[in-house]
Amino acid sequence: MTITRRSLIKRSSALALALSTPAIFRPSAARAQPWISKNGTIKLGVLFSQSGPLAVVENDSTQVVLFAIDEINANGGVAGMQVEPVVIDAKSDVKVYSEKISQLILSDRVISTIGGYTSASRRAVAPFVMARDHLFYYPTCYEGRECTQNVICTGPLANQHSQDLIPFMVQNFGKRVYFVGSNYIWPKESNKVARVWLEKVGGEVLGEDYVPIGGSEFAPIFNKIRQANPDFIFSTLIGDSDVAMHKQFLSEGFKADKMPIASLTTGEIEVRAMGAEAGAGHFLSAPYFQALDTPTNNRFVEKYLGSKYGGGGVTHYNMEETYLAVYFWKAGLEKALAQTGDIEAITPRMIRDASGGVTIGDEISPEGKVWIDPDNFNMWLRPKIGQCQGDGQFKIIKVADQHVGPNPFEIYPDRGVCKADGLHTPAGTVQKGVL
């Protein structure tokens, strides 16, 4: 083949392009570069908001991940290697979440990422995680209705969250309910599920209102609540708005013993922010409370609050679920390592596949024994109902008799059943990566 000037230019520019392309775009190189190299550390992405309205809660999430990693490193690390957190501030902005997850995967090359407190952020992150077949731990409650092969959730699903709370409230206070929530997917889906539980016990929804995330003007809503006069308020507000609503509930002259708020979110952090008097008397459904009196939890609370990360002065269901996520990740990684034998061969997907059925016993888990469902990769747990007391701590009123399993399609049975390999639809097909 003769080399003409034109073909020379073509070839040399193709070569130049190939050389200048970053390593990640070259498939052969990507395969060769391990996610964990024997001589280094194991990198774990930590993607929470340290600023903006979500920081009220997510700031503590970052702290507790760092605490758990310190604890793991002090006890010999994972498979003898130290864990290195890569901490990024997502600024309460979904755009930042999706931007930064790519950075964590592609340039930091973390083996997995823990992050998020809102479904909006999980959904911003998930497509990128799925596209790279990576692994994301979502360490708090969410609505379900998803069946991906790359996300593990360590908080309660909607079906685990309100199925005890709603009948409990109806039995003790009455059947007429007003729904208030933040304006995004989790509150809306949670309210759909709550409606189903409510209808089962003959209850009635008098009104349903949503405020923007970070919104703090509740006077119009309280006016409508006064008009409707419900027996209790069911709240799915998050962060700043949740705090504002409780404070205004008090200043509007409502009383917690006449019209309590049954919340899926108002835990110790929120009560700390609103002041105990605004939180007292209201109810929360969560798998974890700081006041849980078990040896493991007492040790966790004491050790965490005594550490440099515990400056917030409380522990919280969201922090505990985040803490568990780190230990689930460790257990999954160790199980994957036991299966393959070579730490450099481990991919994020292997950790996910190994995580099905992984159990954290009550010697580590502050909320008691929990395990990951081998089909849908959410968590089996025991929901609890607590009532906030005058000191900002919760009194645990009711603990589920046994573990409740996660069912992401509880109220959507016609969509199918979530299994490890995807959503098995009634039509007999298997859909992967259902968001």
Next chain:
Amino acid sequence: MSVTDFWTPFELNSFLNALFIGLSIASIWLIAAVGLTIIYGTMGVINMAHGELIMLGAYTTYVLQTFFYIPFLLCLPLVFVIVSIFGLFIERTIIRRLYNRPLDTLLATWGLSLILIQGVRVIFGTAPKYVSIPGWLNFQVSLGFLHLPGFRLFIILATAALIFGTWYIAYRTTWGIRVRAVMADPDMASSFGIDSNRIYSITFAYGAGLAGVAGALFGGLKTLLPDMGSGYIVEAFLVVVVGGTQLLGSIFSSIILGELASIFSYFTNDTFARFVLFTLIVIFLRFRPQGLITEGMKRR
């Protein structure tokens, strides 16, 4: 969601109460906006850091309460003075150099707002703080149909007092005449011996002080976070663009916007109310871009 879920059934008492809530929302928006109006009206500076001055006011109140045990009511004048001094400092160091470059003041004050947010975040951390309001403000007004928390009534009264004070200074004192002279024509005012730079400094400080007081009041309603100001700046700008550059315009526009927001969210919901409100504002500005009330023509 069915249609009956969407529309709240009409009930006279609750509707009348919604009108009072509209007034309460209006007072919050007005007090957030009034400093912005004064600064924009007098020197044409669009102060993007206005929300952060509100935030500084809230944090100052927090500091005064938590570390100096100063009662809430006494905090209000102190916050006014402290944030005014800070405003004066900003005017002397940054704004003054940019009077002839309005676009640059926009950028400079925006940059300043970022610095202030980060500065407060560095000093106070990201954990939320809160201002405690005195127990005696924790009462409720319940007169038949009217239900209003005491603190909201207090905000309405405080706003009315500040607006009256501002009106009095602007229209009943020699100082106010000088300010209005500079507003109308700075060059002409200078030739009559008015030091317009001095007027600008003090006006900016005054506007900043008002933002500070607004922040102190909002602290009782909202959690304190370094970026809390961004929530108020949008509403403040809406009041200013709809109202125009005059104090009276801001009063009218905040009342109209507050009432519309409250009435729409009474009949439908908060989300839909915002949508309708923003749409109406866009339509309004298409036909009256200068706002409701603007300054009269220069008379020569």
